[in-house]
Amino acid sequence: MQxxxxxxxxxxxxxxxxxxxxxxxxxxxxxxxAIIKSYLADLEYYRSLNDDYRVESIFxxxxxxxLINPQHISEIIDKITALWHYSDRLEISLEANPNTDDGRxxxxxxxxxxxxxxxxxxxxxxxxxxxLGRTHSLNDALASIDSVLQNFNNHSIDLIYARPDQDIxxxxxxxxxxxxxxxxxxxxxxxxxxxxTVFAKKNIKSADEEKARKLYAVSEETLFHHGYNRYEVSNxxxxxxxxxxxxxYWQGYDYVGIGNGAVGRFHINGKLYNTFYPxxxxxxxxxxxxxxxxxxxxxxxxxxNKKRFFSQCGIDLNDVISTAKLQQFCRxxxxxxxxxxxxxxxxxxxxxxxLIEQLINL
Ligand SMILES: C[S@@+](CC[C@H](N)C(=O)[O-])C[C@H]1O[C@@H](n2cnc3c(N)ncnc32)[C@H](O)[C@@H]1O
Ligand code: SF4
Numbered sequence: 001m002q003x004x005x006x007x008x009x010x011x012x013x014x015x016x017x018x019x020x021x022x023x024x025x026x027x028x029x030x031x032x033x034a035i036i037k038s039y040l041a042d043l044e045y046y047r048s049l050n051d052d053y054r055v056e057s058i059f060x061x062x063x064x065x066x067l068i069n070p071q072h073i074s075e076i077i078d079k080i081t082a083l084w085h086y087s088d089r090l091e092i093s094l095e096a097n098p099n100t101d102d103g104r105x106x107x108x109x110x111x112x113x114x115x116x117x118x119x120x121x122x123x124x125x126x127x128x129x130x131x132l133g134r135t136h137s138l139n140d141a142l143a144s145i146d147s148v149l150q151n152f153n154n155h156s157i158d159l160i161y162a163r164p165d166q167d168i169x170x171x172x173x174x175x176x177x178x179x180x181x182x183x184x185x186x187x188x189x190x191x192x193x194x195x196x197t198v199f200a201k202k203n204i205k206s207a208d209e210e211k212a213r214k215l216y217a218v219s220e221e222t223l224f225h226h227g228y229n230r231y232e233v234s235n236x237x238x239x240x241x242x243x244x245x246x247x248x249y250w251q252g253y254d255y256v257g258i259g260n261g262a263v264g265r266f267h268i269n270g271k272l273y274n275t276f277y278p279x280x281x282x283x284x285x286x287x288x289x290x291x292x293x294x295x296x297x298x299x300x301x302x303x304x305n306k307k308r309f310f311s312q313c314g315i316d317l318n319d320v321i322s323t324a325k326l327q328q329f330c331r332x333x334x335x336x337x338x339x340x341x342x343x344x345x346x347x348x349x350x351x352x353x354x355l356i357e358q359l360i361n362l
Contacts, residue, residue: 009259018198023261057245066096156185303343
């Protein structure tokens with residue numbers, strides 16, 4: 001029986017952040033019951049296509065899924081566990097925004113079945129929170145973190161760095177504060193100015209490349225010193241607290257995507273499909289699959305497991321990438337190639353996108 005992750009996407013937010021181009025919109029009077037009903041029906045539909053899976057993780061992402069009534073969260077979890085076999089260590093994560101915390105939110109989410117909470121804090125000072133267009137203050141964030149720690153054993157916060165003019169010392173101070181909370185996991189995302197966002201229209205620039213690299217290096221060093229290992233480009237965890245769901249994406253395991261902003265990778269009659277809303281399926285070719293496995297797998301310091309790679313796409317990793325480029329990057333200490341794995345070095349990780357582009361471009 002193959003393992004499966006389930007991603008439930010909630011496309012609504014209380015307000016739109018000026019940097020964000022995720023599929024989300026601000027809408028009052030959302031008919032939650034009707035949407036959840038359609039989600040439950042979609043879960044049944046996917047199960048009718050393949051029941052030979054064991055669910056290992058459920059992830060409520062967004063948008064802002066902490067706007068979903070906890071009663072509905074529990075209906076979705078109940079439906080999933082009734083439809084498929086599931087792991088006795090089923091990880092059930094939810095992304096929450098502090099601006100939805102009414103003081104009862106986290107205990108209600110816990111009662112609904114959530115066992116891993118990821119809080120979108122973004123910055124640990126009021127000036128930058130305001131700049132990022134967040135509607136919570138530092139005190140609101142701290143109160144939410146407190147409540148998350150009280151209610152969950154597995155937790156994370158998101159922070160955005162490489163903000164314009166951000167200096168290394170103040171970022172280091174924020175990182176130390178972040179490490180002092182005792183959270184099991186931290187996600188640190190480099191500010192990206194995405195097309196058509198308010199930031200792009202205002203011509204706001206994130207920190208320049210060299211500064212961003214320094215901020216990244218400081219992040220890795222500070223977090224390592226405080227007991228957090230980087231296990232993906234932007235993700236750090238105490239040992240054993242990596243996000244199992246997201247690891248599934250990077251390692252190429254199957255998942256169902258529910259909601260109009262979600263996609264999936266799902267086997268039907270032994271063939272792998274890209275699935276998307278509304279109940280659409282598109283066959284993935286071995287070459288497409290190989291390329292996405294390369295792009296995802298090199299994000300992990302452990303790299304790509306060649307045996308698993310072959311079992312997931314039917315092509316040898318060495319047949320997908322340029323041998324000349326591979327040899328060059330190994331000589332330049334950017335990649336490490338062994339019979340079992342292909343992985344980046346610390347310097348390779350800093351120019352990951354360039355490496356991938358060059359490797360695939362045969
Ligand atoms: C899908 S969002 C959902 C989180 C939740 N809605 C919130 O804002 O608290 C996941 C994370 O992506 C990150 N993110 C979104 N847009 C970004 C951007 N343009 N640059 C860097 N990080 C970004 C933020 O850290 C955010 O918490
Ligand atoms: S960052 Fe989160 S709250 Fe802000 S618009 Fe994006 S999904 Fe919504």
